[in-house]
Amino acid sequence: MILNVLQISCRRLLHNRVELLLTFLVPIAFFSIFAIIFGGGLGRGTTPRIKVVAVDEIQSAVSSQVMSALAEQESLRFVREMGADGLKRDEAMELVRSGSATMAIILREDREQLAAELMADASDQVAAQVVSAVVNRSIMLSEAEYQVSQLAGSEQDEDGNQLADDAASDPNNELFGIEESLQRKVQIIDVMGEGKANPVVSMYAAGIAVMFLLFGATGGGGALLEERENQTLDRLLSTQMSMDQLLLGKWFYMSSIGVLQVGVMFVWAQLVFDVDLIGHLDGFLMMTVVTALAASAFGLFLATLCKSRGQLNGLSVILILTMSALGGSMVPRYLMSEELQQYGLWTFNAWALDGYTKVFWRELPVDALAPQLGVLLMSGVVFLLAARVLAVRWETD
Amino acid sequence: MRSVNYARPTPALAIHDLRKSYGDLHALKGVTFGLNRGERLAFLGPNGAGKTTLIRCLAGLTSADHGEIFLAGQPFKSSEARQQIGFVPQEIALYADLTTRQNLEAFGRFHGLRRRVLRDRLAWALRWTGLEDRADDLVGAFSGGMQRRVNLACGVMHEPRILLLDEPTVGVDPQSRQRIFMMLDELSATGTSILLTTHHLDEAEERSDRIVILDQGMVVADGSLDELVEQSVGTQRLVRLRIDRPLSAPIRAGVAEHAASFGATGEEEISTRIDDVSDHLPGLIDLVRRRGYGIADVQVEAPSLHHVFLHLTGYELRD
Structure with missing residues (x-):
C-alpha cells in the first residue's frame, strides 16, 4: 500500500510538468540569486562602492594628500567631485540625510592634528566600518609620508625609512596603530539615527510589508482564476458587470486589504518596537497606498497571465521571492554589487523600500517621495492595463 | 406534454x-x-x-x-x-x-x-x-x-x-x-x-x-x-415474446409477398415491430400459441428519445 501511494504520487508529479519544473527550478533559482548576491557571481568586479562626499576644512598639504588618497580608493564612490564646488560641512550632511551619499568625510583639525569626522547614515551598517578603516589608513599614511619627506628635507636623518621604523617602535607615536589615537583621529557620527528609538526596525518592517503585499496580491489574483475555473467568472460576465468593472473592483479590494495589512503591521511595530508611525503618517499612507495599488495590479497581471491557480502559485513564488531578494526585502541592497543594485531597481521592493526609508529613516518631506510614488503608480497602471489586455481572452474564448 | x-x-x-x-x-x-x-x-x-x-x-x-x-x-x-x-x-x-x-x-x-x-x-x-x-x-x-x-x-x-x-x-x-x-x-x-x-x-x-x-x-x-x-425511428412498437421452450424453427405467417417470419431456431424469444398494439399483438400471440408454444412473458416497447437520439447521432463515441 505504501509503495502504491509512493508510485501514484510520483506518477502524478511526472504528469504535471509545470509542478515538476517548479519543484526543481525554485530551489535552483533561489540558490542562484543568493549566490549572485553574496558570491559576486553576476557582479564580479563590481563590489559595492560606498557613496561618499568629502570636505577638506583644513586645506593643508597633508589633508590634500589624504583627499587624493581617498579618491584613489576603489571601495569609495564620490557622488560630488572632490573640492570642485567648495562643498561645505552642512551641505555634505544634507547629502547624507537625503540619501544621496551614505557618508560624508569631513577632514578637520583636532588639537593641531589632522582628524576626520565621518557623518554616517547608520542604515548602512557596513559602510561606517569600511570608510572608517579606509580614512584611518589614508590619514596615517599621508601623515607618515609627509613627516618622512619633512625629515628627509631637513637632513636630520640620512634615511627616512629608518625614522619611520624608529617611530613605529615608539608606543606613544600617533602615526602607527594605537587605538586611542585612532579613535581621536576618526570619529563616526550618526546623522540619521539620532533621537530615533529603534530606527532600523522601520526598514525591516517595510521590507516584510512589501513582500507580503505581493504575496497577498497574488493570492487575490488567484481568486480570479478560481472564479474562472468554477465558471463564476462566466456567470459574472453574463450579468450587467463588465470585465473592466470586475478587474477594477478586485484591484481596489486587494489594494485596500494590502493597506490594512501593512497598516496593522506598522501599528504593531509602533506599539512593540517604537517605530514612529504617528509622526510619519502622511508619508506612510502615501507609500502604502501606492505600493498596495502597484502590488495588486501585479497580482492581477500574474493571474491573467496564468492558466490555472497551480501555475500562478508556482510563478508567483519564484517572482516574489526573487524580487524580494533583489529589491532588498531580504538582504539590504547596499550589500549587493552595483550591478545587482541596478537590477534591483526593476523590482517593486526596491522603490517601495527607498520610499519607506525616506519616510521613516531620512524623515524627508513627502514631496521627496515623488520618484518612488511616480514609479510605483506608473508600474501599477501598466500592470493593470496588461491584465486587462490578457483578460480579453476570457471574454472571447 | x-x-x-x-x-x-x-x-x-x-x-x-x-x-x-x-x-x-x-x-x-x-x-x-x-x-x-x-x-x-x-x-x-x-x-x-x-x-x-x-x-x-x-x-x-x-x-x-x-x-x-x-x-x-x-x-x-x-x-x-x-x-x-x-x-x-x-x-x-x-x-x-x-x-x-x-x-x-x-x-x-x-x-x-x-x-x-x-x-x-x-x-x-x-x-x-x-x-x-x-x-x-x-x-x-x-x-x-x-x-x-x-x-x-x-x-x-x-x-x-x-x-x-x-x-x-x-x-x-x-x-x-x-x-x-x-x-x-x-x-x-x-x-x-x-x-x-x-x-x-x-x-x-x-x-x-x-x-x-x-x-x-x-x-x-x-x-x-x-x-x-x-x-427518425418511426412509431412502430417493439414487441418481445418470451416462449416456454426454444424454437424448433422460425414461425411463419401469411402467404406469398405478405409472408413473414418470426424468431430464430434455438431462441426462446421472438421480437418484432408492430404498427398497432391493440390490433396486431393478439394476432401475434395467437399465432405463436397455434404453433404449440406457451407465452411466458410479453414486453411492448414504445420508441423513446433514447432511440431517436442514437438513431440521429450514431453509436460512435465522441470523446
Whole structure:
C-alpha cells in the first residue's frame, strides 16, 4: 500500500510538468540569486562602492594628500567631485540625510592634528566600518609620508625609512596603530539615527510589508482564476458587470486589504518596537497606498497571465521571492554589487523600500517621495492595463 | 406534454445560421432554431456537439463568427441581452464562503437590482428554492441539491425572459431533481422561456415541450418528441415474446409477398415491430400459441428519445 501511494504520487508529479519544473527550478533559482548576491557571481568586479562626499576644512598639504588618497580608493564612490564646488560641512550632511551619499568625510583639525569626522547614515551598517578603516589608513599614511619627506628635507636623518621604523617602535607615536589615537583621529557620527528609538526596525518592517503585499496580491489574483475555473467568472460576465468593472473592483479590494495589512503591521511595530508611525503618517499612507495599488495590479497581471491557480502559485513564488531578494526585502541592497543594485531597481521592493526609508529613516518631506510614488503608480497602471489586455481572452474564448 | 402556442409570430429567441470556429475546429456550422415564449426546450447533443458554444454565444460570453440572434424580434445586443437572459452554468458558480442570502443579493446586484426590488426578489428566491430557513447558512456547507437550487436562483434574480441552463441537475438525487424541475415549471408558467441542455434523455422527454438535437455543430432534429420519433425511428412498437421452450424453427405467417417470419431456431424469444398494439399483438400471440408454444412473458416497447437520439447521432463515441 505504501509503495502504491509512493508510485501514484510520483506518477502524478511526472504528469504535471509545470509542478515538476517548479519543484526543481525554485530551489535552483533561489540558490542562484543568493549566490549572485553574496558570491559576486553576476557582479564580479563590481563590489559595492560606498557613496561618499568629502570636505577638506583644513586645506593643508597633508589633508590634500589624504583627499587624493581617498579618491584613489576603489571601495569609495564620490557622488560630488572632490573640492570642485567648495562643498561645505552642512551641505555634505544634507547629502547624507537625503540619501544621496551614505557618508560624508569631513577632514578637520583636532588639537593641531589632522582628524576626520565621518557623518554616517547608520542604515548602512557596513559602510561606517569600511570608510572608517579606509580614512584611518589614508590619514596615517599621508601623515607618515609627509613627516618622512619633512625629515628627509631637513637632513636630520640620512634615511627616512629608518625614522619611520624608529617611530613605529615608539608606543606613544600617533602615526602607527594605537587605538586611542585612532579613535581621536576618526570619529563616526550618526546623522540619521539620532533621537530615533529603534530606527532600523522601520526598514525591516517595510521590507516584510512589501513582500507580503505581493504575496497577498497574488493570492487575490488567484481568486480570479478560481472564479474562472468554477465558471463564476462566466456567470459574472453574463450579468450587467463588465470585465473592466470586475478587474477594477478586485484591484481596489486587494489594494485596500494590502493597506490594512501593512497598516496593522506598522501599528504593531509602533506599539512593540517604537517605530514612529504617528509622526510619519502622511508619508506612510502615501507609500502604502501606492505600493498596495502597484502590488495588486501585479497580482492581477500574474493571474491573467496564468492558466490555472497551480501555475500562478508556482510563478508567483519564484517572482516574489526573487524580487524580494533583489529589491532588498531580504538582504539590504547596499550589500549587493552595483550591478545587482541596478537590477534591483526593476523590482517593486526596491522603490517601495527607498520610499519607506525616506519616510521613516531620512524623515524627508513627502514631496521627496515623488520618484518612488511616480514609479510605483506608473508600474501599477501598466500592470493593470496588461491584465486587462490578457483578460480579453476570457471574454472571447 | 403541455401545449405551446407555436403560432406566436415573434419567438422569444430566434437563432439564424449561427457559425463559430476555434481555429480549424468548426463548433457551430450554421445553427438555426427558435424558442417560443414560455416554452421549455431541451437542447441535446453528444459531447463536443457545440451546445456549450451556443449557450456561450447566447449568454454574451463569446460572439459568433456569422449569423444572427434575435430576442423578441430585436437584433441581439449584448448589453440588452444581459437583462433579458439568465445564465446558469453547469458548475456550482457560487461563493461557497457566503450565505444563501449573500449569494442571492450579490448576483441580484450584479444584475442591476437595487433596494426594494432586490429585497422583493431575494424574498421570492428564498421561497422559490425552499431555503428560507437556510438563508443565513454558508452555501459551501450545503448538499449538492441545495447548492444547485441556489445556483439556479442566482441566475433568475433579475426575472429574465429567457433562461439558459447548462445541465442543471448534474449530480443531484431524484428528489432534488424533481424539485428543480418543479421550480422550472413555475418559471415557465409565468412566461419564462427555458433552454436546457442535458444528457438525461428522460428529463428532456418528460420535462420539455420541444427538443432540438445538435450534432457536429448542426441541428439534426427539431420538434416535439412525437415529431422526432416519426421523423427518425418511426412509431412502430417493439414487441418481445418470451416462449416456454426454444424454437424448433422460425414461425411463419401469411402467404406469398405478405409472408413473414418470426424468431430464430434455438431462441426462446421472438421480437418484432408492430404498427398497432391493440390490433396486431393478439394476432401475434395467437399465432405463436397455434404453433404449440406457451407465452411466458410479453414486453411492448414504445420508441423513446433514447432511440431517436442514437438513431440521429450514431453509436460512435465522441470523446
